[in-house]
Amino acid sequence: MTETPKRITLGEWDRRYERLQRAGLSEPDYGGPLGRHVEDGDQRLLKLRYDNSTAALRLWNFLLTEEDRLHAARAAGNKIVGTMKDLGTIPVMAYSFDDVVAFYPDGAWWIPCVMELGAGLLDIADSLGIDESFCPVRAMLGAFVTEAHFPVPDILICSVGATCDDFSAIAQRLNGLGYPIFWWEIPHRRRPEPNETTVNLPGGFLAPKCQVEYVKSELERIQTVLEECAGLPLDEAKLSAGIKQANQVRRTLAELRFLAFTAEPCPIPVLEMLIAEMLAIHFCSDRRETIEVLNALLEEVKARVRAGTGILDAGAVKIFWINPVADLQVMNLLEDCGGRICGTEYLFSHALDEIPEDLPPLEALAQMALADPMVGSSTDRAERICSDISRFGAEAVLISRIPGASHCALEGQIIGEIIREKCDVPVLEIEIPPVTDSIRPTVRTRLEALVETVKARPRAQRKQRRNQ
Amino acid sequence: MIYAGIDAGSRAIKIVLMDADKLEIVGKGITDQGVEQDKLASELFDRVLKYGGVKRQDVATIVATGYGRNAVSFADTTITEITCHAVGVHHLVPEAMTVVDIGGQDSKLIRLDAFGRVRDFAMNDRCAAGTGRFLEVVAQRLDVELESLGSMAARCRHPAAISSMCVVFAETEIIGLLVSGTAREDIVAGVQAAIAKRIIAMAGRNVELPIIFTGGVAMITGMDAALETALGKSVTISPDPQMTGALGAAILASNRKLKT
Numbered sequence: 001m002t003e004t005p006k007r008i009t010l011g012e013w014d015r016r017y018e019r020l021q022r023a024g025l026s027e028p029d030y031g032g033p034l035g036r037h038v039e040d041g042d043q044r045l046l047k048l049r050y051d052n053s054t055a056a057l058r059l060w061n062f063l064l065t066e067e068d069r070l071h072a073a074r075a076a077g078n079k080i081v082g083t084m085k086d087l088g089t090i091p092v093m094a095y096s097f098d099d100v101v102a103f104y105p106d107g108a109w110w111i112p113c114v115m116e117l118g119a120g121l122l123d124i125a126d127s128l129g130i131d132e133s134f135c136p137v138r139a140m141l142g143a144f145v146t147e148a149h150f151p152v153p154d155i156l157i158c159s160v161g162a163t164c165d166d167f168s169a170i171a172q173r174l175n176g177l178g179y180p181i182f183w184w185e186i187p188h189r190r191r192p193e194p195n196e197t198t199v200n201l202p203g204g205f206l207a208p209k210c211q212v213e214y215v216k217s218e219l220e221r222i223q224t225v226l227e228e229c230a231g232l233p234l235d236e237a238k239l240s241a242g243i244k245q246a247n248q249v250r251r252t253l254a255e256l257r258f259l260a261f262t263a264e265p266c267p268i269p270v271l272e273m274l275i276a277e278m279l280a281i282h283f284c285s286d287r288r289e290t291i292e293v294l295n296a297l298l299e300e301v302k303a304r305v306r307a308g309t310g311i312l313d314a315g316a317v318k319i320f321w322i323n324p325v326a327d328l329q330v331m332n333l334l335e336d337c338g339g340r341i342c343g344t345e346y347l348f349s350h351a352l353d354e355i356p357e358d359l360p361p362l363e364a365l366a367q368m369a370l371a372d373p374m375v376g377s378s379t380d381r382a383e384r385i386c387s388d389i390s391r392f393g394a395e396a397v398l399i400s401r402i403p404g405a406s407h408c409a410l411e412g413q414i415i416g417e418i419i420r421e422k423c424d425v426p427v428l429e430i431e432i433p434p435v436t437d438s439i440r441p442t443v444r445t446r447l448e449a450l451v452e453t454v455k456a457r458p459r460a461q462r463k464q465r466r467n468q
Numbered sequence: 469m470i471y472a473g474i475d476a477g478s479r480a481i482k483i484v485l486m487d488a489d490k491l492e493i494v495g496k497g498i499t500d501q502g503v504e505q506d507k508l509a510s511e512l513f514d515r516v517l518k519y520g521g522v523k524r525q526d527v528a529t530i531v532a533t534g535y536g537r538n539a540v541s542f543a544d545t546t547i548t549e550i551t552c553h554a555v556g557v558h559h560l561v562p563e564a565m566t567v568v569d570i571g572g573q574d575s576k577l578i579r580l581d582a583f584g585r586v587r588d589f590a591m592n593d594r595c596a597a598g599t600g601r602f603l604e605v606v607a608q609r610l611d612v613e614l615e616s617l618g619s620m621a622a623r624c625r626h627p628a629a630i631s632s633m634c635v636v637f638a639e640t641e642i643i644g645l646l647v648s649g650t651a652r653e654d655i656v657a658g659v660q661a662a663i664a665k666r667i668i669a670m671a672g673r674n675v676e677l678p679i680i681f682t683g684g685v686a687m688i689t690g691m692d693a694a695l696e697t698a699l700g701k702s703v704t705i706s707p708d709p710q711m712t713g714a715l716g717a718a719i720l721a722s723n724r725k726l727k728t
Contacts, residue, residue: 416672417672420588420674426586426587426588426589428589428590429590441535441538442535442574442591445535445549445550445591448548449549449550449586449589452547452548452550452551452586453550453551453585453586453587453588453589456551457585
């Protein structure tokens with residue numbers, strides 16, 4: 001275990017890095033001091049607080065060198081698949097080939113935050129008619145135009161149908177700019193009619209068999225284009241092996257999440273957990289290394305739990321977080337205000353569930369795709385969230401809205417009301433733009449008030465909920 | 469022992485001094501907010517102390533709340549306005565279950581439990597349409613004093629429909645209404661209704677009675693009626709609505725005894 005766990009600044013990390021290096025720190029080839037990433041323009045890193053473990057250092061370096069890996073893949077002649085919107089399914093297929101890497105251009109939505117709007121990606125999107133009434137994922141358009149962040153993929157695959165309207169519009173604009181997209185349809189998940197065969201999906205949702213079959217047929221189309229792109233067939237054995245690897249990531253994350261959300265004191269900061277969870281969907285362009293990075297993080301957390309140490313005082317208010325934030329600094333703020341993470345739903349909870357290994361692989365993946373919380377009703381999504389709130393013993397819920405995101409317009413209120421009714425915990429809804437500096441005091445007030453609200457509750461009531 | 473609550477709001481600073489032994493307010497005051505928030509709060513604090521016949525060293529604990537709470541350097545601690553308004557309202561109206569607070573910059577709806585603790589709350593997000601700022605804009609546009617808006621609204625015959633959820637666009641609508649000859653009284657009443665609708669949107673379905681209305685906007689005639697119409701439920705203006713947050717802060721100061 002790394003010395004006393006705590007959250008430190010970038011400057012503190014770099015000084016610590018020097019000490020670790022003198023002591024013989026062993027790192028993968030993408031290792032190095034975190035401060036070097038600021039030289040690439042990632043100014044926001046200077047304002048964040050980081051976990052001080054070497055496992056966290058590895059996680060951050062892994063994340064912040066993804067562009068290098070993509071360029072290296074291109075240079076090595078490997079195929080690059082840009083997968084958009086499905087959040088977790090298509091990469092499992094792509095990584096089943098040996099010489100294919102997949103990534104989400106959607107991930108560019110964090111560039112405006114990390115570079116503090118310095119890259120001008122949103123301005124480019126504006127100039128293309130995709131203004132701030134759209135989700136910040138519109139930054140992806142700018143990233144394609146400048147080609148300064150990732151190589152243009154060999155193929156782009158995007159799901160439409162039961163996905164956000166704004167994302168579809170952004171992807172269509174991209175297609176119109178001369179980046180051809182292979183479209184596939186994900187239908188809105190519905191409950192089966194009485195005369196239909198019901199399929200129990202991972203995550204507890206239900207769907208009619210005909211919908212699973214439809215999605216499977218769409219995945220067969222995707223398989224064909226992936227095979228054409230890779231120049232190789234993708235047989236069941238390879239796909240099954242790919243599923244097993246993905247499940248290894250998911251199992252590690254499940255263990256990590258459980259400890260992170262339930263151990264007292266909190267063993268790992270919310271920001272590192274956000275990044276770790278995101279690995280489930282994109283593998284940061286290296287699935288094998290993802291497993292190593294997560295294993296290292298899990299070992300660190302286990303060691304902290306065994307030692308009874310953590311990064312926050314015991315008794316920090318346990319907060320369940322819904323939706324990813326456009327500004328990473330807000331995750332730090334939660335902890336600054338006396339909160340800790342206790343459950344998350346970042347729009348891809350289906351990618352955290354294990355993929356059935358006892359089914360034909362494409363059918364299993366079709367079930368996973370249909371279990372996406374975003375392709376069903378807000379009520380379905382809320383039901384799963386309520387179940388996790390009880391499982392982890394969360395004392396309050398924070399719903400962060402994404403400005404311009406069409407799915408955020410109403411679902412927050414629907415989900416919030418269901419949670420209030422079923423779980424009797426306070427629910428706070430806040431909107432988080434890519435850079436929150438100007439609204440930081442108001443965001444802070446809301447978070448502090450949420451923490452105060454929970455702390456004012458009778459001790460016995462808190463104890464009962466936390467120990468659920 | 470004397471305890472002080474300072475509510476450093478976006479438009480005004482309010483201070484309450486409370487004698488915790490007698491559960492009495494021994495001094496209170498208000499001044500406009502400005503750039504030098506700490507200085508303004510300190511000057512007001514001195515005036516309130518003098519008025520109440522209290523020396524600074526006799527004040528055991530000072531709690532600051534409100535938008536500018538972190539700027540009050542002489543406070544012992546800070547507590548958010550959500551908690552302070554809840555405590556202040558519960559002190560004045562113990563049976564209160566819902567607090568609607570509309571201030572100059574934001575608005576909030578606070579749900580209380582039977583013991584006056586915050587059960588849940590909602591605040592407006594980034595838009596001034598549900599706040600006192602909306603009324604200020606209207607007063608400027610109509611070239612009338614803010615204080616006279618209430619009496620104007622009372623003379624309304626047909627409230628104008630203001631459809632925008634944004635103050636900037638609503639201002640454009642108001643210009644259009646003026647050009648089309650709509651009575652200023654009807655415009656003011658329309659704006660009050662629009663603010664009330666924003667509060668309802670925040671409130672969701674469950675708003676329990678009694679509902680207590682606080683904040684500077686509660687002092688503008690007709691706003692309570694606009695809220696009642698929008699909510700379909702009766703709304704009671706808190707005694708001394710502008711001071712509720714400061715009162716709650718003073719009570720919390722006495723509860724915490726945080727002298728540092």
